Amino acid sequence: MKALLCREYGPIEGLKVEEVPSPRPGPTEVVVEVKASSLNFPDALLVQGLYQVKPPLPFSPGMELAGVVKEVGTGVRGVKSGDRVVASPGRGGFAQECVVPADRLSPLPPGMDFETGSAFVLTYCTSLHALKDCGHLQSGETLVVLGAAGGVGTSAIEVGKAMGARVIAAASSEEKLAFCRELGADDGIDYEKSDLRQRILDLTGGKGADVVYDPVGGAHTDAALRATAWRGGLLVGGFASGVIPQVKLNLALLKERSLVGVYWGDWTQHDPEGQRRNVEQLVAWFAEKRIKPAVSERVSLEDAPAAMVRLLQRTVKGKVVVVPGA
DSSP: OEEEEBOSSSOGGGOEEEEOOOOOOOTTEEEEEEEEEEOOHHHHHHHHTOSSOOOOSSBOOOSEEEEEEEEEOTTOOSOOTTOEEEEOOSSOOSBSEEEEEGGGEEEOOTTOOHHHHHTTSHHHHHHHIIIIIISOOOTTOEEEEETTTSHHHHHHHHHHHHTTOEEEEEESSHHHHHHHHHTTOSEEEETTTSOHHHHHHHHTTTSOEEEEEESSOTTHHHHHHHTEEEEEEEEEOOOTTSOOOOOOTHHHHHTTOEEEEOOHHHHHHHOHHHHHHHHHHHHHHHHTTSOOOOEEEEEOTTTHHHHHHHHHTTOOOSEEEEOTTO
16 A cells, blocks of 8 residues: 655655555454545644654654554454544545554544544544533634634634634734635634734724634744733643743733643543543534534645645645545
8 A cells, every 4th residue: 555654753855655565454443444634734744753653664644543443453443344434543544544542532423524534533523621620611602813814713713613712813824814714713813914912802892702722833922812801711722833832821810721731632531521522513513504614725645745835835725635546
């Protein structure tokens, strides 16, 4: 089979598509024939050795996928060859076949195609966990999403709207903001041209945001935190800007603000029942046409490294899906 391999941590351009043996499942694993696997920001960090997890070399990136079960381990129950599934293996999705622990896959929701399914698990589960379990977002409250045109941001817009919030999208161009409005954002802020703090205050009548979801970090975190309301909260979802901001803690004291980290991957291990409930909620919202991943590009394995570079350059809108059979 073909796989996009990382043989050493370093530049993304070093990734190559190679022929490798088909994998075999362990007792609690399944082998999935990958139909689609979506690109996420951590994939680009992973291959550069910049992510908090460093898998043994060589490996294939690709944290989430959709496909058809090819082979089942001897200890696996409730899954059989031919099942259509979505999965979050953490790595290995950028290949024609992938070994997945059985507890990290779910049935492909009814009416969902493989490309949509491949972009459904990681970002939407992260955003729902962030807004519901970490941010305690309530219907009628105001949510500000930074980096709103990216994969995490677009899922947060849709999840926030499904939860009944007013959503203000913050992004780096008017083109990206138009894309966010198409997904349901109520207002938009171009933080490259506007004073982010002042615009949030203007759009909320001086009150500020109830919740800010920040997967970007960098220069805009401080301004967004200063624009949160009394007992508002800032959710730390990542650092796509490449810069971890230094926050002055007096900003939390002044309005009893909260800073809460979001680490969905570890949370699923601490609260698998909560994760199951969240997936059920997302599947229900998909059936009601309230959420749907915004897939903007489809690329082959060979073209995946170039797509990673565009992701780091923040020129990608929505989700890029890698199609191993293309």
